[in-house]
Amino acid sequence: MTESFSPQRWANTLTLLLNGVHGAAAERFPVQVPELAKEYSRHRFPDDPVSLVAGDILPTFDGALYKAPPGKKGWGIIYNSAIASRGRINFTIAHEFGHYLLHRLRFPDGLECGQQDMMRWDSEYRQIEAQANEFAASLLMPLDDFRRQIDGKTKPTLDDLGGCAERYGVSLVAASLRWLQYTERRSVMVVSRDGYVLWARSSPTALRTGAYFKTAGRPPIAVPTRSLAAQPDLLEKSRGQMTHDSDVWFAEPCEEIALASDQYDFTISLLHLERVIRTSRFDEAEDDEDAFDVMTRRLTGGN
Amino acid sequence: MQNTLGEKIRKLRKDKGYTLDKLAELTESSKSYIWELENKNPPRPSAEKLAKIADKLDTTIEFLLDEGESVSAEEAADAQFYRQYRKMDSSTKEKIRRMVKLWGDDA
């Protein structure tokens, strides 16, 4: 049954379809989800299509998937067109389309997604919400294309990630989370407010090497006093960059790129750590000593 | 879902120009506790604590805890359709109802 497709499989199916239609043409991105949802569902599920995609100014609301009222066929995606960023609207519509593909049989009355504020985007989400988000991220930001913009070894700036957010019609946070899924680098994104961590996400290599923050179900974690996140007055035009010694964010040095969002009232800190971590402090000390010896010998004319 | 209690506290605190530290001090709470109240979903604070917060923010416990208007008879009739949407404000519900009525015009 197609309803048992995973979020990833649905996104791949649609990505192949869109690649076939548009190839490398400029109009491939951002994905026009309303048209895609209606046309695809009309062909694939003619008796049960997405027959309505409509937005209005709907305070306290983000998006929903509704069953059509009696006498009408299919499903409707309704979204709040007053959400501050177009990227979030696009993501919301893709998220609801994901609910249609993945969950409509299990939820015959439909689903409403409340205010998906970015605060909770990453945490404590029910499984269906996580699945709809996974579908939306994969559909809007296919990894093969994303890698062509920023390859797995590159250390992006927030502008680089912002460029991708623009390309895919999503928010900076959504684009950054997608990049964190595939990068080979050790990087961590921390979203904070009023000096405490709202949530954080690590790249797989950062996670494996112990660079992460766990926030769910734990007491609030204060951002380090020497971090940019704790010193908004150091930001210029809401942005800043700073190199930190050991024992600021982590026991090791890191580079912090920060952006304060007035709109959402939080600060994004992108932390880039060194690529390779040394096995122990003892080894590190030895390395330093060797280097010092070599330099001393050179300077003193020894061999 | 929405942490309305937290959002209200945060807004009132900002309107008064209080930092987290200030409100914590005024209500004999820790700073991280106030932050948690505003941003996460901790267990509802005790009535005593809430009374202190309401007092310092010049509001009432009722206002802080009010989760929106109660469900009217008409809305109850729609309960099946709107089952999960009680927290929406009434004008939003009304607009969605209208959009649903127009369903099919663009299909």
Ligand SMILES: [Zn+2]
């Ligand atoms: Zn949802």
